[in-house]
Structure formats: structure tokens, C-alpha cells
Amino acid sequence: MELTLAIAIGALTGSGVWLLVRPRTFQVVIGLSLLSYAVNLFIFSMGRLRIGAAPVLDTADAINPADYADPIPQALVLTAIVIGFATTALFLVVLLASRGLTGSDHVDGREPR
Secondary structure (H helix, E strand, O other), X not given: OHHHHHHHHHHHXXXXXXXXXXXXXXXXXXXXXXXXXXXXXXXXXXXXOOOXXXXXXXXXXXXXXXXXXXXXXXXXXXXXXXXXXXXXXXXXXXXXXHHHHHOOXXXXXXXXX
């Protein structure tokens, strides 16, 4: 499971960096989104990969933290998803305004000759 998650994070990071160096603005926006997904997966994996563990502590017995999932990375990733959605929407609005003003969707504003 850990190897699969590491490969997925690496693939998302590599694809995101590759798209960031592309000349079109839409590809840059998609690259930033892929990088944010990779970071979200990385943060989420820092909370330990536990399947079927309860996220809430039961105070009836002695508490063993290894028996529970860590809720902090889950809350951080949820917040990052909301912020990432808002910034992607802002990037797309700026992209459309830039294309309308310059007539091009290249990062530097000029078509290659």
C-alpha cells in the first residue's frame, strides 16, 4: 500500500512539474492542480495509513494512540481542497481575462514565430 501511494504521489508531482514548464496558461493551471493533489496525498499519508481505525477516542479504557487515526492531516487536507478549488477558479478567471485582452493563451502573451 505504501509503495502504491508513493508511486501515485511521484507520478502526480512529475506530471505537475512537467505541465508547469509548458507554454500555455491552461497547462500551467492543470500542473498547479496536480501538484496540489500530490501535496494533499502526502499530507494525508502523514496521518498513518490505517484502515478501519476509529478517528474518535473512546475514553472508557486506557487510550493507546496507535489504535486511532490522526484527524489533523484529514482536517488539513480538507481545508487544502477547498482553498485549492477556490484558487483554481481564480486562475481560470484570470486566464480567460488574459486571453481576452491579449488574444493569446501563452504564458508570455506572445505566439511563437
